Amino acid sequence: xxxxxxxxxxxxxxxxxxxxxxxxxxxxxxxxxxxxxxxxxxxxxxxxxxxxxxxxxxxxxxxxxxxxxxxxxxxxxxxxxxxxxxxxxxxxxxxxxxxxxxxxxxxxxxxxxxxxxxxxxxxxxxxxxxxxxxxxxxxxxxxxxxxxxxxxxxxxxxxxxxxxxxxxxxxxxxxxxxxxxxxxxxxxxxxxxxxxxxxxxxxxxxxxxxxxxxxxxxxxxxxxxxxxxxxxxxxxxxxxxxxxxxxxxxxxxxxxxxxxxxxxxxxxxxxxxxxxxxxxxxxxxxxxxxxxxxxxxxxxxxxxxxxxxxxxxxxxxxxxxxxxxxxxxxxxxxxxxxxxxxxxxxxxxxxxxxxxxxxxxxxxxxxxxxxxxxxxxxxxxxxxxxxxxxxxxxxxxxxxxxxxxxxxxxxxxxxxxxxxxxxxxxxxxxxxxxxxxxxxxxxxxxxxxxxxxxxxxxxxxxxxxxxxxxxxxxxxxxxxxxxxxxxxxxxxxxxxxxxxxxxxxxxxxxxxxxxxxxxxxxxxxxxxxxxxxxxxxxxxxxxxxxxxxxxxxxxxxxxxxxxxxxxxxxxxxxxxxxxxxxxxxxxxxxxxxxxxxxxxxxxxxxxxxxxxxxxxxxxxxxxxxxxxxxxxxxxxxxxxxxxxxxxxxxxxxxxxxxxxxxxxxxxxxxxxxxxxxxxxxxxxxxxxxxxxxxxxxxxxxxxxxxxxxxxxxxxxxxxxxxxxxxxxxxxxxxxxxxxxxxxxxxxxxxxxxxxxxxxxxxxxxxxxxx
Amino acid sequence: xxxxxxxxxxxxxxxxxxxxxxxxxxxxxxxxxxxxxxxxxxxxxxxxxxxxxxxxxxxxxxxxxxxxxxxxxxxxxxxxxxxxxxxxxxxxxxxxxxxxxxxxxxxxxxxxxxxxxxxxxxxxxxxxxxxxxxxxxxxxxxxxxxxxxxxxxxxxxxxxxxxxxxxxxxxxxxxxxxxxxxxxxxxxxxxxxxxxx
Numbered sequence: 001x002x003x004x005x006x007x008x009x010x011x012x013x014x015x016x017x018x019x020x021x022x023x024x025x026x027x028x029x030x031x032x033x034x035x036x037x038x039x040x041x042x043x044x045x046x047x048x049x050x051x052x053x054x055x056x057x058x059x060x061x062x063x064x065x066x067x068x069x070x071x072x073x074x075x076x077x078x079x080x081x082x083x084x085x086x087x088x089x090x091x092x093x094x095x096x097x098x099x100x101x102x103x104x105x106x107x108x109x110x111x112x113x114x115x116x117x118x119x120x121x122x123x124x125x126x127x128x129x130x131x132x133x134x135x136x137x138x139x140x141x142x143x144x145x146x147x148x149x150x151x152x153x154x155x156x157x158x159x160x161x162x163x164x165x166x167x168x169x170x171x172x173x174x175x176x177x178x179x180x181x182x183x184x185x186x187x188x189x190x191x192x193x194x195x196x197x198x199x200x201x202x203x204x205x206x207x208x209x210x211x212x213x214x215x216x217x218x219x220x221x222x223x224x225x226x227x228x229x230x231x232x233x234x235x236x237x238x239x240x241x242x243x244x245x246x247x248x249x250x251x252x253x254x255x256x257x258x259x260x261x262x263x264x265x266x267x268x269x270x271x272x273x274x275x276x277x278x279x280x281x282x283x284x285x286x287x288x289x290x291x292x293x294x295x296x297x298x299x300x301x302x303x304x305x306x307x308x309x310x311x312x313x314x315x316x317x318x319x320x321x322x323x324x325x326x327x328x329x330x331x332x333x334x335x336x337x338x339x340x341x342x343x344x345x346x347x348x349x350x351x352x353x354x355x356x357x358x359x360x361x362x363x364x365x366x367x368x369x370x371x372x373x374x375x376x377x378x379x380x381x382x383x384x385x386x387x388x389x390x391x392x393x394x395x396x397x398x399x400x401x402x403x404x405x406x407x408x409x410x411x412x413x414x415x416x417x418x419x420x421x422x423x424x425x426x427x428x429x430x431x432x433x434x435x436x437x438x439x440x441x442x443x444x445x446x447x448x449x450x451x452x453x454x455x456x457x458x459x460x461x462x463x464x465x466x467x468x469x470x471x472x473x474x475x476x477x478x479x480x481x482x483x484x485x486x487x488x489x490x491x492x493x494x495x496x497x498x499x500x501x502x503x504x505x506x507x508x509x510x511x512x513x514x515x516x517x518x519x520x521x522x523x524x525x526x527x528x529x530x531x532x533x534x535x536x537x538x539x540x541x542x543x544x545x546x547x548x549x550x551x552x553x554x555x556x557x558x559x560x561x562x563x564x565x566x567x568x569x570x571x572x573x574x575x576x577x578x579x580x581x582x583x584x585x586x587x588x589x590x591x592x593x594x595x596x597x598x599x600x601x602x603x604x605x606x607x608x609x610x611x612x613x614x615x616x617x618x619x620x621x622x623x624x625x626x627x628x629x630x631x632x633x634x635x636x637x638x639x640x641x642x643x644x645x646x647x648x649x650x651x652x653x654x655x656x657x658x659x660x661x662x663x664x665x666x667x668x669x670x671x672x673x674x675x676x677x678x679x680x681x682x683x684x685x686x687x688x689x690x691x692x693x694x695x696x697x698x699x700x701x702x703x704x705x706x707x708x709x710x711x712x713x714x715x716x717x718x719x720x721x722x723x724x725x726x727x728x729x730x731x732x733x734x735x736x737x738x739x740x741x742x743x744x745x746x747x748x749x750x751x752x753x754x755x756x757x758x759x760x761x762x763x764x765x766x767x768x769x770x
Numbered sequence: 771x772x773x774x775x776x777x778x779x780x781x782x783x784x785x786x787x788x789x790x791x792x793x794x795x796x797x798x799x800x801x802x803x804x805x806x807x808x809x810x811x812x813x814x815x816x817x818x819x820x821x822x823x824x825x826x827x828x829x830x831x832x833x834x835x836x837x838x839x840x841x842x843x844x845x846x847x848x849x850x851x852x853x854x855x856x857x858x859x860x861x862x863x864x865x866x867x868x869x870x871x872x873x874x875x876x877x878x879x880x881x882x883x884x885x886x887x888x889x890x891x892x893x894x895x896x897x898x899x900x901x902x903x904x905x906x907x908x909x910x911x912x913x914x915x916x917x918x919x920x921x922x923x924x925x926x927x928x929x930x931x932x933x934x935x936x937x938x939x940x941x942x943x944x945x946x947x948x949x950x951x952x953x954x955x956x957x958x959x960x961x962x963x964x965x966x967x
Contacts, residue, residue, distance in 0.1 A: 335932070335956030342950035350953040351935065401933050401955070402804055403873045411804075417792040447795035453803030453866070460794040496797045499835075609809060609833045609842050611959035 026071040028096050031477040034059045034079060037103040037381060040434050040473070046081040046104065062521055064478055083107055099477025101431045105381055106311075126473075126482045126517030127212030127531040128574035128587045130154075130631075135684065137207065138731055139718065141765055142247025142256045142280075145179075145201045149227065152209050153645035154587060154629030156664040160194040161751045162252070162285045162758050163297045163326050167197070168748070169211060170589055171625050171649045171663050172224025175540050176566075178214075179227045182305075182318050184372050184390035185219065187418035187444065191542045193750060198322045198368035198394060200301035202245065202258040202278040205232035211587060211629075213533035213570035215513045216469050216484035219440055223535040223568045223593070234307040234316065235264035235272035242770040245278075251761035252296070253355070254282035273306040283357040284327075287756040288743045290352040294327040296359045312378045322368040327359040332754045333401055336611025340554040344706045344753050361407055365397040382429055386436075388422040406453055413449040414458075418442065435472035441465070446541070448496075457548045458541050459496030459503075465489070478521035486513045490538050494545060505545075509538040509565050530573045539563035543597050543618045556606050557599065558617045566620075568593040584632040589625075596623035598653075598660055601703040621655040644670035650699070658702050665697035665711070665747050683722040684731075690716045697747045706753050709745035714738050733765035801866040808832045809928065809960055810860040815853055816912070822856065831960045834864055846963045847926060852917035856900065858910050859883060859928065861958075875909060880933050881957075882941065883908025884949045887927035889964055894919040895926065897944050906942060915966060922966045930958035 034046040042063025049056040050067050052075050057065040072094055079087040084104035091100070130152045132140065140148035146157040146165030157165040158173045166173045179186040179197050188198045201207065208228040215222045235241070240263040247256040258278035265271040280299035284291045303320035331349035334340040343350065372390040379385055394417075397410035424438030444463040448456040471484035491508040515533030522528055546559040570591040577584040597620050604615040631645035646668030651660050671690030677683070692715075697708040716737050723730040741760040745752040814826040833842035849855065861870035874881045878901075885908070889895035896914045899906045908930075934954030940946045 330933070331953065333955060335954075336959055338959065339950065339955050346950075350951055403870070403932075404877060406803055419792070443792075445792040445794040448797065448800075449795075450798040450800065452800060455800050455802055456797075460797050462794050495794075497799045500799055502797070607842070609806060609831060609958055609960050611956055 026069060028070045028072065028093055028098070030067045030070060030075070030077070030091070030093060031099040032065050033099070033101045033475055033477055034063045034065065034081070035101060035103050035428075035434075035475065037105040037428055040428060040475075043081055043084075043104060046079055046084075049078045049080075051076040051078065060524060062478075062527070064521055064524075079104065099479075101475050101477070103428055103431060125210060125212070125214070125217070125531075126480055126519040126529050127210055127214065127533075128529065128572050128589075129208060129210050130585075131206055131208040133206040135720065137204070138765070138767055139720065139733060139735070140201070141245055141258075141733075141767065142249065142254070142763065143201065145197050145199050145207075145227075145229070148201050148207065149209065153585075153631040154211060154627075154647045155209055156647070156667070156748055158193065158662055159746070159749045159751075160196075161292070161295055161329050161332070161749070161755075163282070163295065164194050164196040166190075166193075166195075167227060168664060169209060169225035169227075170591065170627065170629075171651050172591075175221050176537060177224045177227065178218055178222040179229065180218070181229050181320060181370055182231055182372065183228075183374065183388060184370060184392070184420055185442075186368075186370075187392050187416065187420075187442075188366075188368060188394045189396050189414055189416060191540045194328075194364075195366075195396070196324075196326075198324075198366055199229055200278055200299070200303070200320070200322055201229070202260070202301065203231055203276060203303045203320055204229045206230050211574075211589070212517070212531045212572045213515065213535035213568060213591075215488075215535040216471060216486040216515050216533065219442065219467055219486075220465065220488055220490065220511070220535075221537045223537055223566070223570070224591075231274065231276075231303070231305065231318075232262065234274055234305060234309075235262050236270045236309055237264045237272070238266035239264055240770075244766075244768040244770075246764075246766040248764045249282070249761055250763075251758055252282040252285045253357075254280070256280040268308070270309045271307075273304070275302075275304040277302045281357065284353070284355050286355075286759050287348075288741045288759040289756070290348065291354055292755050293330040293349060293351045293353040294360055294363070295329055296327045296357050297324060298359070299324045314374075314376045316374045317372070318374070319369075319371045321370075322366075324364070324366050325359055326364045326366075328362040328364065329751055329754060330360075330362070330401075332751055333362045334554050337554045337605065337613055338611055340705065340753070349755050361399045361401045363399050365399070365410070367395050369393045376426075382427055384426040386422070386424045386426060386438075388420075390418075390420040392416075392418040392420075394418075409451060409453055411452055411454045412457065413452050414446060415449055416444065416446045418444045432474050432476045433472065434475070435470070437470045438468070440467040440469070455548065456496060457546060459494040459505075459545050461492055461494040461541050463490065463492045480519040481516075482518070483516040484514065487511070488513070488536070492538075492541070494541065496545070498547075505561055507544070507561070511536040511538075511565060511567070525577055525579045527576045527578075528574070530571070532569070532571045535568045535570065537566045537568075539565065539597055539618075546618070549613065555614045555616050558615065560618050563597060563618060563620060564595045566593055566595050566597055581635040582632070583634075584630070586628060586630045588628040591625040593623040593625065595620040596653075596660075603703075621653045623651065623660065624654050625649065625651045639675045641673050641675075642671065643673070644668060652699075659699040661701040661704060662748060662750075663697065663699070665708070666695040668693050671716075683724065685721045686719070688718045688720075690718070692716065694746070708747050709752050712742060712744035712746075714742055714744070715740055729767075729769040731765075731767040731769070733763070733767075735761075735763040735765065737761040737763065803863065803866045803868065805863055805865060806861050806870050806958060807834055807864040808860075808862040809958060810862070811847060811926075811928070811962065812858040812860055813847075813849070813913075814856040814858075816856055828860075829962065831962065832864075842960070844960060844962055846965050848965045848967060849913075849915050851915050851919055851966050854912060854914045856910065857897070857913040859908065861930075871909060874930070875903075875907065878903060878905045878907050879936060880954075882906060882931050882934060882936060882949075883911075883944070884929045884931065884946055885911070885926065885944050886929060886947060887925040887961060889924040889926045890945050892920060892924060894921070894924050894966065895964070899944055906936070906944070908944060911944065919966050924964045924966065925961050926964050927961045928958060929956055931955070932957045 034043040046059040059065040077089045149155045156168045159165040210226040245258040260276035262274040283296040285295040305318040307316035374388040376386045398412040400411040421441040426436045428434035442465040467488040469486035473482040489510045494505045513534045517531035519529040546557045572589040574587045600619045606613045627649035629647040633643040635641045651663045669692045673688040675686045677685040696711040719734040809831045815823045829845040829847045831844040934952040938952035
C-alpha cells in the first residue's frame with residue numbers, strides 16, 4: 001500500500017503551503033488567477049499592474065500570478081490581455097493570504113489580423129488528465145486509437161491480434177471507459193473483447209485521457225476514465241490549411257494516407273469548415289518466425305464539419321464515417337476445446353500462408369456513422385446555454401468460416417442506433433464560481449438483422465437513459481475545488497426467441513453519482529490534484545442475456561438477467577513537477593468496485609456433436625483496483641535528454657481473494673533522445689532510442705487456458721525531423737519497432753494463446769503541412 | 771429569474787422537437803443453418819469381391835437442439851467380427867431441414883473425416899477411404915472388423931475437419947491422430963460406442 005501514502009503526504013504539504021506564510025509589514029503579496037470568462041481556461045501572459053507601487057507581474061500557464069513586496073494598504077490593480085476588456089480593481093491588502101480570481105471578457109477587436117476567438121470547449125476538470133498532441137501524436141500517426149494511446153502512461157490495450165486494440169485505462173476497458181468522438185459518446189458494440197472502437201484517430205488534433213471517474217460529467221460507464229478524441233477548432237476566418245499524411249510500414253506492408261483541409265470564409269466572419277479522409281490497407285502481419293494467416297485489414301474513413309461563431313452564438317455540424325474490414329487470424333477460430341488445446345500446446349498457428357492482402361473468413365466488417373449538431377448561446381456574459389445532439393448508426397457484421405453459400409452470410413449482424421442529447425447551462429459568476437447544470441438523454445435501439453442462419457447471441461433491445469447533473473467549481477488563486485452530483489435513470493427492454501418462444505424482459509436501473517476534486521498549485525513548479533468520485537455502470541445486455549458459443553475461446557457464455565449495476569469509488573491523485581530540466585508526473589489511484597461483473601469459468605463442460613466446450617458464467621464480486629503511473633523526463637544537455645514512463649496495477653477479487661484475468665502487468669518504457677543540427681533553430685531533428693520492459697503477469701486468475709506469457713523487452717528506434725519548404729512544413733519520421741525482432745507474447749493480447757506478437761517493423765511517416 | 775425560466779422553456783422545446791427515437795426491430799426466429807444435428811453411420815456388408823450383401827443398417831448420433839447447447843444421444847454401433855462393411859457417413863440438419871452430406875461433398879477440398887479411437891489403436895477395426903470421387907473425404911469408407919478381436923466392446927471416434935490443408939503429410943491416413951497439425955477446425959467430434967458380436 002506504499003502508493004496510497006504518497007497523496008497523504010502531499011495533502012499535508014498543501015496545508016503547509018497555504019498557511020505557513022504570515023508576513024510582516026512590507027512583504028505582503030497579491031496572489032491571483034486570471035481566467036477566460038468564456039470557458040474558464042487559464043490565461044497565460046496576462047499583464048497585472050499595481051498602480052500605487054508601480055510593480056507588476058505576468059500570469060503563468062495556469063493563469064496564476066503573484067505581486068510581491070507590498071505593504072499594507074489599498075491598491076488599484078489593472079489587468080490586461082490582448083483582445084480582452086481591461087479590468088480595474090481596487091483592493092485592500094491587510095494580510096498575506098489575499099487571493100482573487102479575475103475573469104477576462106473577450107472584446108471584439110479586430111487587431112489587424114490578430115483576432116482572438118475563445119470558443120474552445122476544453123474539458124475543465126480537476127482530475128488527472130494527459131493529452132496526446134503535436135509531435136507525440138505525429139509519431140503515433142498510422143496506428144489505431146488503442147495503439148496510439150499506449151504512449152500515455154497508465155493506458156495499455158486489450159487486444160485481439162494486431163489490428164484490434166481496445167484502450168485500457170487503469171485496468172478498465174470496454175464498457176467501463178468512455179470514448180468521445182468530438183464530444184459525442186461513441187456507441188458501438190463495445191461489450192465484445194474483439195470489438196475495437198469505431199474511430200479513426202486521424203479525425204483528432206488532440207487525444208485526451210481523463211483518468212478519473214467521470215460519470216457525473218459524461219454519464220454512466222465512465223468508471224475507469226474517458227478518452228476525448230477532438231478535432232482542431234474550426235477556423236473562423238480565411239486561413240486555408242491542408243495536411244497530408246502518409247504512413248508506410250514494412251510489417252503487414254501497411255499503407256495509410258490521410259488528407260485534411262480547413263478554411264474559413266473571408267465574407268462571413270466566423271464561418272469555417274474542415275474536411276478529412278483517410279484510407280488504410282494492410283496484409284498479413286509477420287511474427288519473427290512466420291506470417292499470421294488472414295490478419296490484413298482495410299479501412300476507409302471520412303469526416304467533415306462546418307461551424308459559425310460570433311460573439312454570442314456558436315453553431316457546429318459534424319459528420320464522421322468509419323468503415324473497416326478486419327481479417328481474424330484463421331487459427332484463432334477453433335471448433336471445440338480439443339482444437340483450442342492443440343493450438344495452445346503448439347504455441348503458434350498451424351498454418352503459415354505467407355503474405356497476402358486478401359481477407360477471408362473469419363472477418364469483421366464494421367461501419368459507423370456519427371452526425372452531430374452543437375450550439376451554444378451566450379444568454380448574458382455569465383450564462384451560456386449549450387445544446388448538443390448526436391445520431392449514430394453502427395453496423396457490425398462478423399463472418400465465420402462456414403459451409404458453402406453460408407460463407408457469404410454474416411454469423412453476427414447487429415445494427416445499433418443511438419440518439420444522444422445534451423443540454424447544459426454554463427455559468428461563471430463573479431469571481432470565483434463557475435459550473436454547469438445539465439440534462440443528458442441517450443436512446444438506443446439494437447437489432448439483430450435476420451438472415452444470419454445463427455441464433456443471435458444477444459437479444460434485440462431498446463434502451464433509454466436520462467441523467468441530470470450539476471457541477472460547480474470554485475477557483476481562487478492557486479486553489480481550485482470542484483464538486484458534482486448526478487442522477488441517472490435507465491430502462492432496457494429486450495426481446496428474443498429462445499427455442500421458438502418469445503422471451504421479453506423489462507429492466508430498470510437508477511443511480512446517484514457524485515465527485516469532489518481539488519487542484520492546488522503548491523509552487524510555480526509543483527501542482528497537485530486529487531479527485532474522489534463515484535461511478536456506476538448498469539450491466540450490459542451481453543452480460544445479462546448471452547447464451548451461446550464464443551468461437552475464439554471455445555466457450556459457452558451464459559448471462560444472468562438478475563445482475564446489479566456495478567458501482568465504484570475511485571480516488572485519483574496526481575502530482576506534477578515542471579522545473580527547467582526535469583518534468584515529472586506521478587498519478588496514484590485506488591478504485592473500489594462493488595458488484596464488479598466478470599466472466600467466470602464454471603468448471604463444467606458442454607458435450608455436443610461438435611466436441612466439448614468450457615462453460616463460463618457472468619458473476620459479480622467486489623473488486624479493488626489500485627496502482628500508479630509515472631512519466632518523467634530530464635534534459636542533460638541541450639542535445640541529450642531522457643524520458644521514462646510506466647505503470648503498475650493491482651486488481652483483486654476481494655470476495656474470492658483471487659485475481660481477475662487480463663489485467664495489465666507492470667511495465668515501463670524509457671529512452672534517450674539526441675538532438676542534431678543547429679541548436680538555435682527550433683525545428684525537430686532528433687533520434688530516440690527507447691526500451692520497453694514488460695513484466696510477466698504473476699497475479700493470474702485461478703483458471704486460464706494457458707499460463708501468462710513471460711516478460712519481454714523490446715527496443716525501438718525513432719528519428720523525427722522537420723523541414724521547412726518555403727512556407728510549408730514537412731515532418732519526416734522514421735521508426736523501427738521491435739528492433740531486434742524479438743519473439744514475444746503480450747498477456748493483454750487474447751491471441752497470445754495462438755501466436756507470437758508482431759515482429760520487427762520499419763515505418764516511414766510523412767506529414768506535409770500547407 | 772426570468773433567465774432560468776426562459777432556459778427551461780428553451781430546453782423543453784428542444785427536447786420535444788429534436789430527439790426522435792428509433793425502435794429496435796421485432797426479433798425473428800433464426801434457423802441454425804450451420805449445425806449438424808444428425809450424424810448417421812450407414813453400414814452395408816461387403817463380400818470378398820466387394821459386392822454388397824444383404825440390407826444396410828444405420829446408427830445415429832443426434833442432438834435436435836443443435837451443436838452448441840445440446841445433450842446428444844449416441845447409439846451403439848453393432849458389428850460382426852470378421853466382416854467387412856461399406857461405412858457411409860450421412861449428415862443432416864433437422865433444424866433447417868437440410869442435407870449437409872451434399873455440402874461437404876461439394877467442398878471436398880475443405881473437408882475430411884478422420885476415424886480414431888480405441889477401435890483402431892487396438893486393431894479391432896481397420897478403415898480405408900473409399901469416396902467415389904477418389905478424394906479423401908471419408909463420406910464413404912471400407913471398414914473391416916478383426917476376426918479375432920481381443921474385446922467385444924470398443925470405440926469409434928468420428929472427427930470432421932473443416933478448412934484443413936489436405937496436402938499436409940499424414941492426412942492420407944484416415945487414422946491420422948495429429949490431424950490438428952494440418953490446420954482447420956473440428957465441425958464434428960463424436961465417439962460412438964462399438965459392440966462386436
